[in-house]
Amino acid sequence: MGNFYTSTDHFALMPALVLALFGCAGLFFRRISGVAMLVAGELFTGIALWRQLQAGAITAFDGGLVIDGLGLFFNFLFVAAAAITGLISYRYLDIEDEHHPEFYGLLMLAQCGMFFLATGTDLVTLFTGLELMSVTFYVLVGFLRENRRSNEAALKYLLLGAFSSGILAYGLSLFYGLTGTTKLAPMAQALAALDPTHPAVVLALITTAAGLFFKISAAPFHMWAPDVYEGAPTPVTAYLSVASKAAAFALLLRLFLGPLAPLRDRWQPVVTVVAILSLTIGNLAAVTQSNIKRLLAYSSISHAGYILLGVAAGNETGLRGALLYTLVYTLMNLGAFLVLVAMRRQNLPGETLEDFSGLMRRSPVYAVLMLVFLLSLAGIPPTAGFVAKAYLFLALVEAQQYVLAVIGTVYVAVSLYYYFRIVRAMFAGDAKPEAPLAISWGIGVSTAVTALTTLGFGLWPEPLFQWVKGVTR
Amino acid sequence: MIGLLLLVPLAGMLISIFLPARLSKYWAAAVSAATALLSVQLLRTGATAERMPWIPSLGVDYHVAADGISLLMLVLTTVMTLLAILASFESVKDRVKEFYALLLLLESAMLGVFVAQDFVLFFVFFEFSLVPMYFLIGLWGGERRLYAAIKFFLYTLSGSVFLLLGIIALYLKSGARTFDAATLLAAPLDPVTAQWVFWAFFLAFAIKVPMFPLHTWLPDAHTEAPTAGSVILAGVMLKMGTYGFLRFSLPLLPQAGHAREIVTVLGVLSIIAILYGALVSLMQKDWKRLVAYSSVSHLGFCTLGLFSLNASGISGSVLQQVNHGISTGLLFLIVGIVYERRHTRVIADFGGLAHAMPNMSVIFAIAMLSSAGLPLLNGFVGEFAILNGAYQANALWAYWSVPGVVLGAAYLLWLYQRTMLGPAQEVNARLQDLTVREWLTVLPLVAWAISIGVYPKPYFDLIAPGVKAALEALHRS
Numbered sequence: 001m002g003n004f005y006t007s008t009d010h011f012a013l014m015p016a017l018v019l020a021l022f023g024c025a026g027l028f029f030r031r032i033s034g035v036a037m038l039v040a041g042e043l044f045t046g047i048a049l050w051r052q053l054q055a056g057a058i059t060a061f062d063g064g065l066v067i068d069g070l071g072l073f074f075n076f077l078f079v080a081a082a083a084i085t086g087l088i089s090y091r092y093l094d095i096e097d098e099h100h101p102e103f104y105g106l107l108m109l110a111q112c113g114m115f116f117l118a119t120g121t122d123l124v125t126l127f128t129g130l131e132l133m134s135v136t137f138y139v140l141v142g143f144l145r146e147n148r149r150s151n152e153a154a155l156k157y158l159l160l161g162a163f164s165s166g167i168l169a170y171g172l173s174l175f176y177g178l179t180g181t182t183k184l185a186p187m188a189q190a191l192a193a194l195d196p197t198h199p200a201v202v203l204a205l206i207t208t209a210a211g212l213f214f215k216i217s218a219a220p221f222h223m224w225a226p227d228v229y230e231g232a233p234t235p236v237t238a239y240l241s242v243a244s245k246a247a248a249f250a251l252l253l254r255l256f257l258g259p260l261a262p263l264r265d266r267w268q269p270v271v272t273v274v275a276i277l278s279l280t281i282g283n284l285a286a287v288t289q290s291n292i293k294r295l296l297a298y299s300s301i302s303h304a305g306y307i308l309l310g311v312a313a314g315n316e317t318g319l320r321g322a323l324l325y326t327l328v329y330t331l332m333n334l335g336a337f338l339v340l341v342a343m344r345r346q347n348l349p350g351e352t353l354e355d356f357s358g359l360m361r362r363s364p365v366y367a368v369l370m371l372v373f374l375l376s377l378a379g380i381p382p383t384a385g386f387v388a389k390a391y392l393f394l395a396l397v398e399a400q401q402y403v404l405a406v407i408g409t410v411y412v413a414v415s416l417y418y419y420f421r422i423v424r425a426m427f428a429g430d431a432k433p434e435a436p437l438a439i440s441w442g443i444g445v446s447t448a449v450t451a452l453t454t455l456g457f458g459l460w461p462e463p464l465f466q467w468v469k470g471v472t473r
Numbered sequence: 474m475i476g477l478l479l480l481v482p483l484a485g486m487l488i489s490i491f492l493p494a495r496l497s498k499y500w501a502a503a504v505s506a507a508t509a510l511l512s513v514q515l516l517r518t519g520a521t522a523e524r525m526p527w528i529p530s531l532g533v534d535y536h537v538a539a540d541g542i543s544l545l546m547l548v549l550t551t552v553m554t555l556l557a558i559l560a561s562f563e564s565v566k567d568r569v570k571e572f573y574a575l576l577l578l579l580e581s582a583m584l585g586v587f588v589a590q591d592f593v594l595f596f597v598f599f600e601f602s603l604v605p606m607y608f609l610i611g612l613w614g615g616e617r618r619l620y621a622a623i624k625f626f627l628y629t630l631s632g633s634v635f636l637l638l639g640i641i642a643l644y645l646k647s648g649a650r651t652f653d654a655a656t657l658l659a660a661p662l663d664p665v666t667a668q669w670v671f672w673a674f675f676l677a678f679a680i681k682v683p684m685f686p687l688h689t690w691l692p693d694a695h696t697e698a699p700t701a702g703s704v705i706l707a708g709v710m711l712k713m714g715t716y717g718f719l720r721f722s723l724p725l726l727p728q729a730g731h732a733r734e735i736v737t738v739l740g741v742l743s744i745i746a747i748l749y750g751a752l753v754s755l756m757q758k759d760w761k762r763l764v765a766y767s768s769v770s771h772l773g774f775c776t777l778g779l780f781s782l783n784a785s786g787i788s789g790s791v792l793q794q795v796n797h798g799i800s801t802g803l804l805f806l807i808v809g810i811v812y813e814r815r816h817t818r819v820i821a822d823f824g825g826l827a828h829a830m831p832n833m834s835v836i837f838a839i840a841m842l843s844s845a846g847l848p849l850l851n852g853f854v855g856e857f858a859i860l861n862g863a864y865q866a867n868a869l870w871a872y873w874s875v876p877g878v879v880l881g882a883a884y885l886l887w888l889y890q891r892t893m894l895g896p897a898q899e900v901n902a903r904l905q906d907l908t909v910r911e912w913l914t915v916l917p918l919v920a921w922a923i924s925i926g927v928y929p930k931p932y933f934d935l936i937a938p939g940v941k942a943a944l945e946a947l948h949r950s
Binding site for chain 1: 619
C-alpha cells in the first residue's frame with residue numbers, strides 16, 4: 001500500500017493502455033483507416049507484451065494484476081486473434097455495406113477486457129474486464145444494423161449474457177462475503193480454511209462455475225451459441241468463438257487453479273459432467289446442421305468440452321493440454337471461419353452447405369486449406385489438432401480417467417463425420433457458376449498464416465510443448 | 474535411403490501440382506517407377522536404420538528401419554502403386570492431376586507405415602493414409618462412392634483412435650519416456666494393462682485387416698473404389714493390419730495373460746472369416762464384389778497363420794500377404810480392364826469373353842489359379858505354410874480351414890466359367906484384347922506370382938529373421 005501508481009504498475013498495464021487508447025481512437029478519429037489503426041495498435045500491444053515477457057513475472061497494483069506466463073500466453077493469443085479478425089473484416093464489411101472505423105476500435109476494446117481477464121488477480125478487476133469484453137461483443141454481434149438476424153442475435157446475447165454475468169457476479173460476491181477479500185491470493189488461504197461442504201461455499205462455487213460455463217459456451221449453458229454465432233457478422237463470430245472463449249478459459253483457469261483449488265473435490269465432478277455434456281451435445285447436434293456457422297458453433301461447443309477435459313484431468317499435463325488445445329483451436333477455428341468470411345459475396349450469404357458445393361473446382365487453394373482446417377478440427381494427423389487432442393488423451397490416461405479418454409476418442413470419429421460433410425460438398429459436389437470468393441489481401445495473408453501454423457505445429461510441435469511447459473512452470 | 478524412399482513420392486506429388494494436367498499421368502508413372510526401383514535397390518542392399526529426435530520433450534523420434542518383412546512390404550507397395558497408376562491411364566479422365574497427386578501421397582504414407590519404428594510416427598502414417606484413400610474412393614469411385622468412402626474412413630478411424638489410446642497407455646505404464654516401439658513392447662507391464670492395450674491394438678488392426686465381424690466396410694469400399702483404389706486397398710492397405718498384428722500385437726501377448734484363450738478366439742474368428750468370406754463370394758452377382766469378399770477369406774488365412782504363433786504359420790502368413798496382394802491385385806486389374814470396355818460388373822452380363830479376349834482370359838486364369846492356391850503358383854506356397862502352422866498349433870484349425878481352400882477354388886472357377894467360357898454374347902464378341910499398356914500392368918504380377926510359386930526359398934529366407942524375432946518376443950517371458 002502507499003504507492004498509488006508505480007512505474008511497475010504502469011509497465012504491467014501498458015498493453016491495456018495501448019489497446020484502450022487505440023480502441024478509443026478508432027471510435028473518435030473516423031478519418032483514419034480503421035485497419036491501419038488496428039494494425040498499429042496490435043503492433044504496439046505486441047511490443048508491450050514482448051517487453052513484459054523479457055522482464056519476467058510482475059505483480060502490480062498490490063496483487064490486483066499479475067503478468068505471468070499464463071497471462072502472456074493468452075494475451076499473445078488475443079493479439080493474433082484480433083489482428084486476424086481485423087484483417088479479414090474490411091472486405092466483408094464493405095460487402096455488407098457497414099464499413100465503419102469503430103468496428104476496429106471495438107475489437108481492440110474487447111481485447112482490452114480480455115487482457116484483464118487473463119492477467120487480473122482481483123475479483124473486481126476480473127469482473128470489470130469480463131463486462132468490458134461482453135458489452136463490446138453485444139455491440140459487435142449486432143454490428144449489421146440493417147440485418148434482422150444480426151439484431152436478433154445481439155439482443156439474445158445481451159439478455160442471456162447479462163443474466164449469466166449476474167449469476168457470476170452473485171457467485172463472486174458470495175466468495176467475497178465468505179473470505180472478506182477480493183484478491184485471489186489471500187482468498188485462496190481463506191477458502192482453504194473454510195469447510196468445503198458449507199452450503200454457502202457450494203452455492204458460491206456453483207453460481208461462479210455456471211457463469212463461466214456460459215461464457216465458454218459449454219453445455220448445458222450453450223443455448224445462446226448457435227443463434228448468436230449464426231446471426232453475428234462472420235468475422236465477429238470468428239473472434240467470439242476463439243478470443244472470447246479463450247479469455248473466459250483464462251478466467252476459469254485463474255479461479256479454479258487459484259483460490260478454488262482447495263475445493264477441487266467439489267468442482268472436479270462438475271467440470272467432468274459439463275465436459276461430457278458439451279462433447280455429446282456439441283458433436284451430436286452438429287451432425288444435422290446445414291448452416292456452416294451453426295455447425296461450427298456446435299463444433300466449438302464440443303471443443304470447449306475437450307478443453308474442459310484437460311481441466312478435469314486435474315494434473316499438470318492436463319493443464320498444459322488445455323492450454324495447447326486453446327492455442328491450436330484458435331488457429332484452426334479462425335482458419336475455418338476465414339474461408340467462411342471469403343464465402344460471403346455480394347447477394348450471396350455463403351453460409352450453407354450447398355454454398356460450399358464444388359468449391360474445389362472454383363477455388364482449389366481455399367478448398368484445400370479448408371480441408372487442412374477441418375482435418376485439424378477433427379484431429380487427423382499430421383495437423384496441430386491431432387497433437388492437441390493426443391496430448392489431452394495423454395493427460396487423461398495419466399490421470400487414470402480412462403472413461404473420459406474413451407469418450408473423447410469416440411467423439412473424434414463422430415466429429416469427422418460432420419466435418420467431412422463439408423469436405424464432401426467441397427470436393428464431390430457440383431460446381432455452381434457463382435461469383436469468385438471475396439478474397440482480400442488480408443484474408444490471403446491470414447489464411448496462409450493460420451494454415452501454415454496449423455500444419456506446421458502438427459509436423460513440428462516441439463516449440464509449442466516448450467512454450468506451454470514454460471507457461472505452467 | 475529409407476528417408477529418400479518416403480520423400481520421393483511426396484516430392485513427386487508436390488511437383489505434380491505445378492505440372493500441366495496432361496503430363497500428370499506420365500509424371501506419376503515416372504515417380505512411382507523411380508520409387509519402385511529405389512525399393513528394389515533397398516531390398517538388394519538392405520536398409521540402414523535412420524533415427525533423429527522429432528519431439529524430444531515426449532521422447533518421439535523419427536526412427537525408421539526395415540528388416541526383410543518390411544522390405545518385402547515396401548516392394549509390394551511401390552509395385553502396386555506403379556501398376557495402379559499405369560492401370561488408370563485411360564479410365565481416369567476427370568480431375569487427372571488430383572488423382573495422381575493423391576496416389577503419390579498415399580504411397581508415401583503407406584511406405585511410412587511399414588518402416589516406422591516409433592509408435593507416434595507409425596500412427597501418423599497409419600491414420601493419414603486414410604485421407605488420400607477417402608478421396609480416391611469418394612471422387613473417382615462407382616455409384617455409391619461417397620457412402621463407401623465415408624464408411625471406410627469412419628470404420629477405420631474408430632479403430633485407430635483406440636490404437637492411439639493404447640499407445641498412450643503403453644507409454645505411460647511402461648515408464649520409459651520414449652515412444653520407441655521396441656522399447657515399449659519390451660517393457661514389463663502388469664497383465665491388466667497389457668490386456669487392455671492388446672485389445673485396443675486389436676480393434677485398430679482387426680478393422681484394417683478386416684477380421685470377421687468387423688469386415689463390413691470392405692465390400693463397399695473395394696467395390697466402389699476405382700481400379701487403382703481397389704488394387705491398393707487390397708494389395709497394400711489391408712496388410713497394414715496384419716503387419717500391425719505381427720509387429721505390435723504379438724509381442725504384447727505373453728504379458729497379457731490368458732494368451733491361449735485370446736489366441737483361440739482370434740483363431741476361430743479367422744476361420745469364420747475364411748469360410749464366411751468364401752461362402753459369401755460364392756453368392757455374389759457382382760464380379761468386383763466377389764473379388765472383394767474373397768479378400769475377407771484370404772486375409773482370414775493370413776491372420777490364422779499369424780495366430781498359429783509358430784514359424785511356419787507366421788512366415789506363411791507374411792508370404793501370403795504378398796501373395797494376396799499379387800493375385801487380388803491382378804484380379805482387380807482384370808475387372809478394371811473389362812469394366813473399361815463394358816461398363817458393367819454384373820457377372821450375368823458376361824460369358825464367352827475367352828473368344829474375344831483370349832490373352833486376357835489366360836492372364837485371368839493365372840490370377841484365378843494363383844488366388845485359389847494351385848501348386849507352382851504363389852498362393853499355394855503361402856497357404857501350405859499357413860495350414861502347416863495351423864495344424865501344429867491346433868489340428869482342429871487346419872481341419873476347419875481346409876474347406877475354405879476348396880470353396881475358394883469353387884467360387885473362382887465358377888466365376889471363370891460364367892465370365893470367360895461358354896458362348897459369347899453379341900455385346901461381348903467384339904471386345905478388344907489386352908493393349909500394350911495393359912500387358913505392362915499385368916505381366917509383372919504374373920511373373921512375380923510364378924517366380925514365388927516355383928522358387929519361394931529366397932522369400933522365406935528374407936522373412937525368416939523377422940519371424941524369428943517375433944517368435945523370440947513371444948517366448949520371452
